[in-house]
Amino acid sequence: xxxxxxxxxxxxxxxxxxxxxxxxxxxxxxxxxxxxxxxxxxxxxxxxxxxxxxxxxxxxxxxxxxxxxxxxxxxxxxxxxxxxxxxxxxxxxxxxxxxxxxxxxxxxxxxxxxxxxxxx
Amino acid sequence: xxxxxxxxxxxxxxxxxxxxxxxxxxxxxxxxxxxxxxxxxxxxxxxxxxxxxxxxxxxxxxxxxxxxxxxxxxxxxxxxxxxxxxxxxxxxxxxxxxxxxxxxxxx
Numbered sequence: 666x667x668x669x670x671x672x673x674x675x676x677x678x679x680x681x682x683x684x685x686x687x688x689x690x691x692x693x694x695x696x697x698x699x700x701x702x703x704x705x706x707x708x709x710x711x712x713x714x715x716x717x718x719x720x721x722x723x724x725x726x727x728x729x730x731x732x733x734x735x736x737x738x739x740x741x742x743x744x745x746x747x748x749x750x751x752x753x754x755x756x757x758x759x760x761x762x763x764x765x766x767x768x769x770x771x772x773x774x775x776x777x778x779x780x781x782x783x784x785x
Numbered sequence: 786x787x788x789x790x791x792x793x794x795x796x797x798x799x800x801x802x803x804x805x806x807x808x809x810x811x812x813x814x815x816x817x818x819x820x821x822x823x824x825x826x827x828x829x830x831x832x833x834x835x836x837x838x839x840x841x842x843x844x845x846x847x848x849x850x851x852x853x854x855x856x857x858x859x860x861x862x863x864x865x866x867x868x869x870x871x872x873x874x875x876x877x878x879x880x881x882x883x884x885x886x887x888x889x890x891x892x
Contacts, residue, residue: 709883709885711883764876767834769819771834777828778828
């Protein structure tokens with residue numbers, strides 16, 4: 666069974682830093698591209714970042730570019746999101762999400778999410 | 786960047802109704818359009834990928850169509866469990882943007 670379990674969320678002051686982790690199991694993690702997607706309270710989904718199965722390809726939303734860094738450790742079956750210079754508008758549930766390997770590359774599995782609250 | 790615009794933003798319907806949600810891309814995305822369902826407090830769930838392919842395990846009352854810039858998600862006969870939020874997403878090019886969502890409510 667595919668499982669994605671996020672951790673590392675919490676309350677952080679504006680300007681602070683936080684690292685989210687996602688532990689993957691039930692599939693060959695090194696063969697899949699991964700994403701982070703977030704959802705502010707009561708709002709819609711916002712794609713945040715993508716990393717290819719080997720980290721040759723990395724992409725970011727403009728809203729986080731230069732502040733967030735996505736990475737992965739295939740030996741540990743883990744995905745990470747390092748977030749710096751956090752702002753109030755970064756408050757959201759952050760989902761770790763697997764990209765399917767078939768055509769059109771949808772997101773086929775999601776974690777349960779971890780809440781990041783940026784507030785003084 | 787590709788902008789995704791969904792309509793309507795909310796919709797009231799009854800059990801048994803046929804409903805259609807539309808999604809428009811700001812430029813052609815071929816068939817790189819996916820639909821997700823999200824219930825309160827839960828992670829999204831993939832319904833349709835490649836504009837019209839039904840994800841395994843998803844009831845056949847859900848269907849998708851379109852290509853290029855205009856897409857639709859149709860639920861042929863609403864069931865109580867279908868009342869949720871629905872999002873389109875383009876996987877054509879980064880940033881892999883989502884539509885703003887459609888909240889489907891019980892009338």
